[in-house]
Amino acid sequence: MTSAVAQADVPVPHQARGRRSSLTRSRLRSAWLFIAPSLIILAFIAGWPLARTIWFSFTDADLNNLNDYEFIGFENYLANYDGEWLGLLTDPDWWHSVWNTVWFTAVSVSIETVLGIVVALILNAAFPGRGIMRAIILIPWAIPTVVSAKMWNWMLHDQFGVINDMLLRLGLIAAPITWTANPDTALWTVVMVDVWKTTPFMALLILAALQMLPGDIYEAAKVDGIHPVRVFFRVTLPLIRPALIVAIVFRALDALRVFDLIYVLTANSRDTMSMSVYARQQLVDFQEVGVGSAASTLIFLIIALLIVVTLAAGRVRLGEDPR
């Protein structure tokens, strides 16, 4: 009897793909019809600019006159003039900005993930005023980045900032710190503000995952007397992992193209310059559309590569049922 039951629930493979029935064909037709508008819009607002940027990266275009340019191949990336290597790939500033961006992403997303889990676990517990807490915690995320960055700029001001003032009064520092200008603190300051701003987003995504978890397994664990910390690492964390990886990928995508926060806090400082800030500087300040486009194209490739690596490391197949 057991073997009969054992076989009863083996998933039946999808019907082998053969000739499609007319019903299937008409369904496919309407499916295409439904997604056609978004595909067309995406092609215009994402596909076209991307293609144009990649094209510009192979030219010597100038912001003054975008109609007059010549195809120069890979020279924006790498070129050899009289035995000297030139181009983006040899620019130490570019590589510095790449390093800044990757470091910023790794550190800030890690901190945000850990803090986000903590906050989400707290918000998932039943306590009075939980609803209002959930709303309050979202405020940093709801404020436009430029506004909050400006706000932090003032709070971190070396002479008039409230943070230096507090630390001085508490006796924790002897002299005011130029948080955003000092190369030792600048990038950490950017990370701190980013953590303040985006932890709520992380917490919210994780909270949503936590609320999807069945309650009965926690009761079963309680009856079995399993320590809550163990339950967290052995039950909760594996079960929210797919959602967690998606949240991390979202955040990492965002962090890798960080621009506004760094630009407002530290302007074009080389110590904190991200890839996007570098591209903007080439494009706008130096008017070099070709080099700027090459930088943008590389940003696109680097982000795509890192996300693929992250997904592979997290063993997440998008679209797979987490359970």
Place this chain on the structure above:
Amino acid sequence: MADVILKNVQKSFGRAKVIHGVDLDIRDGEFVVFVGPSGCGKSTLLRLIAGLEDITGGDLFIGGERVNDLAPAKRGIAMVFQSYALYPHMNVYDNMAFGLELAKSSKADIDAKVREAARLLQIEPLLERKPRQLSGGQRQRVAIGRAIVRDPKVFLFDEPLSNLDAALRVQTRIEIAKLHTDTRATMIYVTHDQVEAMTLADRIVVLHAGRIEQVGTPLELYHRPANLFVAGFIGSPQMNFIECTVAGVGPGEVLVSLPGGGTLAVPVQPDGVQAGEAVTLGIRPDHVRISADGALTGRVELVEELGENHLLYVDAGQGRRLTVREPGDARHEAGSTVSLDLAREFCHLFRGTGEALRSRTNATSPTSPDLASSAA
């Protein structure tokens, strides 16, 4: 192995009181079933015993120890949930082993226990599978296996079969009964299904609105329900109820006048019933016979053929509907008029308060109405 004793156990959620002082002695090794309609508090009572809810008032003893303030894990219980509550990301083996890993048992020990439980439940080939690759019945067996490996003093089952299809339910029911015979552990089982209650229980506890209505063996409850609620709840199809008045009282019998005009002498202890008092006469569908000149007449509204027997739903006037169960195929059609006879020795009488009058014989009723009539 342990007994479970509840003394005036109460539970309130905020201001709503859901368990109103339950007293119950569950003996060591006994199989007790809590049964009742939804919302009667049977699951809450089980969760109080498990320690998943805090007891508001009263005392709970397991194996002689007061466990009100003990964590679930320290009570020596294991629970099987209606939804199985398997860890979805762990395979069957890990699901069963997970609760043991903490108990400082060696790997070999855990392995032996898990494999023994798997063998007992015939799920050995499934040990490497994830819960989502199992059928409902298999999942339930894993959940039971997880309880077995803990080697508990008391097994708690919360409607374990209600998510299974009918055939699997019967099969798993038999396996649970076998598990009880094999382990001789104390088992407390919650269900709303009275067939499960009747077949599994040593004793049934009928709960209604947070109170115990009656505790007894399945046949006690069937043959001598203490009140109108138990009479109506136990037995399918439901017992017929006829409103009537007491016409007279004799020694060891109460004479009632039936709505049709006839009278019937019911062999129960009068217990102070007065002539003229309104009572409810209860009789099971098996004990209503179709006869040439019965006490009641009515029109057949509906016939249900069940093969080995059939049910007649008879409208006896004034919206009073009686169910009759007769053996074999139906010999009457809907619309025909029949005369019904009530086997008086199988009649129950309930006072206005719902309380039953004790039967004169105080013995379990004969197993078959035919035997009874031949004896009379």
